[in-house]
Amino acid sequence: MALQRTSRGLVAAVSLAAAVGLILTGCTNTGTGSNTSSGSSEQKVKSSDGPTCDISTYGGEKIDLKDAVVGFSQSEKEDNPFRIAETQSIKDEAAKIGVKKLITTNAQSTLSKQISDIQDMISQGANVLIVAPLNSDGLEPALSAAREKNIPVITVDRKLNAEACKDYVSFLGSDFVEQGKRAADQLIKGTGGKGKVAILLGASGNGVTTDRTKGFVDEIKAEAPGIEIVAQQTGDFARDKGQSVTEQLLQSNPEITAIYAENDEMGLGAQAAIIAAGKTPGTDIQLYSIDGTKNAVSQIVAGQYNGVVESNPRFGPLAFKTLKSFLAGDAVGQDIIIEDGEYDADNASSKVDGAY
Amino acid sequence: MSSVTIPLPRQGSALKLLQKYGVYLAIVLILVANLIFTPNFFTVDNLRTQLVQVVPVLIVALGMALVIGTEGIDLSVGAAMAMAAAVLPLYIGYGFLPALLIAIVAALVIGLVNGALIAFIGVQPIVATLSLMVAGRGLALLVAGEQLRPVIDPGVLALGRGTILGVPWAVLVAAALVAIVAVLVNRTTFGKQLVAIGGNRRAAELAGLPVKRILLVIYLVCAGLAAVAGIIGTARLAASVPSTIGNLIELSAITAVVVGGTPLSGGQVKIAGTVAGALLLQIITATLVKHNVPDAYSQIIQAAIIVVAVYIQRGKVFSK
Numbered sequence: 211m212a213l214q215r216t217s218r219g220l221v222a223a224v225s226l227a228a229a230v231g232l233i234l235t236g237c238t239n240t241g242t243g244s245n246t247s248s249g250s251s252e253q254k255v256k257s258s259d260g261p262t263c264d265i266s267t268y269g270g271e272k273i274d275l276k277d278a279v280v281g282f283s284q285s286e287k288e289d290n291p292f293r294i295a296e297t298q299s300i301k302d303e304a305a306k307i308g309v310k311k312l313i314t315t316n317a318q319s320t321l322s323k324q325i326s327d328i329q330d331m332i333s334q335g336a337n338v339l340i341v342a343p344l345n346s347d348g349l350e351p352a353l354s355a356a357r358e359k360n361i362p363v364i365t366v367d368r369k370l371n372a373e374a375c376k377d378y379v380s381f382l383g384s385d386f387v388e389q390g391k392r393a394a395d396q397l398i399k400g401t402g403g404k405g406k407v408a409i410l411l412g413a414s415g416n417g418v419t420t421d422r423t424k425g426f427v428d429e430i431k432a433e434a435p436g437i438e439i440v441a442q443q444t445g446d447f448a449r450d451k452g453q454s455v456t457e458q459l460l461q462s463n464p465e466i467t468a469i470y471a472e473n474d475e476m477g478l479g480a481q482a483a484i485i486a487a488g489k490t491p492g493t494d495i496q497l498y499s500i501d502g503t504k505n506a507v508s509q510i511v512a513g514q515y516n517g518v519v520e521s522n523p524r525f526g527p528l529a530f531k532t533l534k535s536f537l538a539g540d541a542v543g544q545d546i547i548i549e550d551g552e553y554d555a556d557n558a559s560s561k562v563d564g565a566y
Numbered sequence: 567m568s569s570v571t572i573p574l575p576r577q578g579s580a581l582k583l584l585q586k587y588g589v590y591l592a593i594v595l596i597l598v599a600n601l602i603f604t605p606n607f608f609t610v611d612n613l614r615t616q617l618v619q620v621v622p623v624l625i626v627a628l629g630m631a632l633v634i635g636t637e638g639i640d641l642s643v644g645a646a647m648a649m650a651a652a653v654l655p656l657y658i659g660y661g662f663l664p665a666l667l668i669a670i671v672a673a674l675v676i677g678l679v680n681g682a683l684i685a686f687i688g689v690q691p692i693v694a695t696l697s698l699m700v701a702g703r704g705l706a707l708l709v710a711g712e713q714l715r716p717v718i719d720p721g722v723l724a725l726g727r728g729t730i731l732g733v734p735w736a737v738l739v740a741a742a743l744v745a746i747v748a749v750l751v752n753r754t755t756f757g758k759q760l761v762a763i764g765g766n767r768r769a770a771e772l773a774g775l776p777v778k779r780i781l782l783v784i785y786l787v788c789a790g791l792a793a794v795a796g797i798i799g800t801a802r803l804a805a806s807v808p809s810t811i812g813n814l815i816e817l818s819a820i821t822a823v824v825v826g827g828t829p830l831s832g833g834q835v836k837i838a839g840t841v842a843g844a845l846l847l848q849i850i851t852a853t854l855v856k857h858n859v860p861d862a863y864s865q866i867i868q869a870a871i872i873v874v875a876v877y878i879q880r881g882k883v884f885s886k
Contacts, residue, residue, distance in 0.1 A: 289809035414861040444861040448810045461612040462856035
């Protein structure tokens with residue numbers, strides 16, 4: 211009796227699994243079209259003053275990139291436009307230059323995986339490494355493995371708490387404090403320097419969050435005494451959290467006139483919350499954020515969003531150019547800060563195609 | 567078989583009352599505090615916002631309560647949400663209802679594998695569902711691609727934003743599911759069998775209950791409810807985000823169930839308590855956000871409230 215029931219259950223289970231298998235295989239054909247391209251707006255260097263690094267100081271041998279095995283260690287899952295565009299840009303540029311081999315890894319937001327990824331690439335014979343660090347600290351074991359073999363390491367988008375030209379060669383990235391400051395400038399201009407503002411913070415304990423908050427808050431304090439920051443709450447860089455936090459804030463502070471989100475995703479979540487509250491985003495409540503994703507910039511074009519400061523993820527060309535000079539024996543800057551663009555109502559429609 | 571609480575010696579009647587009604591008392595206290603200290607809290611719009619926001623956790627917690635009633639646990643509910651969210655936009659071209667059904671069926675695969683591993687192969691629930699928690703989300707991302715995908719469909723938008731007589735559709739769906747699960751637990755043979763398994767699986771087997779089949783069905787129901795939560799979450803955003811939807815929701819759901827008086831040791835299922843537990847978590851979060859409490863403190867405060875609630879429940883939570 212029990213046996214019979216069991217087998218009936220199993221038959222049901224197997225047929226359900228088969229049905230679902232069909233559904234899933236069906237999906238893969240229709241669903242995985244990616245519209246991400248490496249895009250057009252190439253990074254420009256804003257500043258690389260200060261100390262430089264060359265191969266005789268760092269150690270190692272000169273080599274042509276065409277003969278080099280390049281390892282790229284991505285930090286976070288490629289589930290957001292920034293990471294997708296960043297990896298794609300490295301791949302595209304490697305193909306363009308014609309490096310001997312490009313190895314890419316993804317640490318899936320786990321520090322220990324990033325360390326072993328880098329060590330694996332070294333044992334696979336990587337001659338140079340491009341690393342997008344998951345965190346400012348914690349990569350020492352991987353860096354020392356590279357150091358032992360005199361493998362040059364370029365870090366992109368997040369700066370390490372380590373010594374340039376000793377633990378790694380150079381850092382390429384944006385100035386996140388500056389991004390926050392520019393978002394504040396956009397907001398001050400848009401609101402006329404008056405009103406009540408809520409900040410949607412990024413993930414707690416993240417250096418990007420700290421910098422983008424500092425740049426914004428300091429600039430508002432210095433330049434716009436008429437603006438009051440009434441709330442600072444974390445939206446974890448995620449759209450749904452940005453939406454639910456904004457819903458709460460709009461209920462308790464109906465007088466909020468502008469929102470600054472530390473990434474585009476939270477800004478778009480806030481936009482949904484504003485619409486749900488029966489107000490018009492862009493007019494009743496102004497919206498500013500940082501990233502420069504196509505989703506957000508196209509909302510500026512639609513008049514439902516006010517400003518976006520770009521954080522350019524396309525590190526490929528600049529990273530390989532820096533490596534090429536370094537490997538040829540030239541001195542390269544230790545801190546290469548890139549110039550980020552910005553989008554507002556005046557330029558969004560002409561620049562939206564360059565957004566990622 | 568419905569209750570297997572061992573009364574603690576010299577337990578005051580006040581403590582008993584607190585155990586039974588503590589979660590409701592906590593809700594009342596926090597609401598009163600908000601009435602006094604939070605501007606605009608008792609407005610229709612705000613109360614509606616709280617109800618809408620609690621819906622995903624509440625629906626997931628219903629399924630979790632059933633699973634916990636069998637002395638199990640389901641860590642893969644977030645993955646089931648992600649699976650439903652991932653599949654929905656792929657089939658939305660066929661219309662809202664077909665896409666909805668296909669999305670739920672896709673999420674049921676996760677429940678099916680859970681149930682099969684736990685009921686037929688004898689894998690421990692925490693191990694089986696932990697595997698599916700990781701693998702299920704991976705599969706969802708494989709199916710959907712990792713990028714966010716806007717879902718623009720009248721049916722989806724209505725579910726996310728529409729109301730009927732001022733009550734949001736999402737809240738109505740949740741209320742209906744609460745009613746169905748409550749009847750299932752309290753009024754059907756299936757409900758009695760479920761708590762019998764949680765109370766003493768061996769005895770239930772000896773009594774001739776179809777234990778394996780019941781377990782399989784419970785994990786399917788849990789995944790199906792999570793799928794509904796995933797679809798409502800997707801509808802609220804008007805976008806499918808399988809990479810983040812339902813992250814850590816298993817913790818909120820388990821907390822809601824336990825705070826609501828269902829012991830982790832199985833043998834009891836408190837649906838009203840689970841609803842109250844989910845509402846309590848929601849109101850705490852809302853209160854902290856509205857008072858602009860920094861994230862680090864609000865995490866500590868939430869944890870402290872949970873510890874107190876579970877401590878009061880201890881007589882029920884830790885004994886059979």
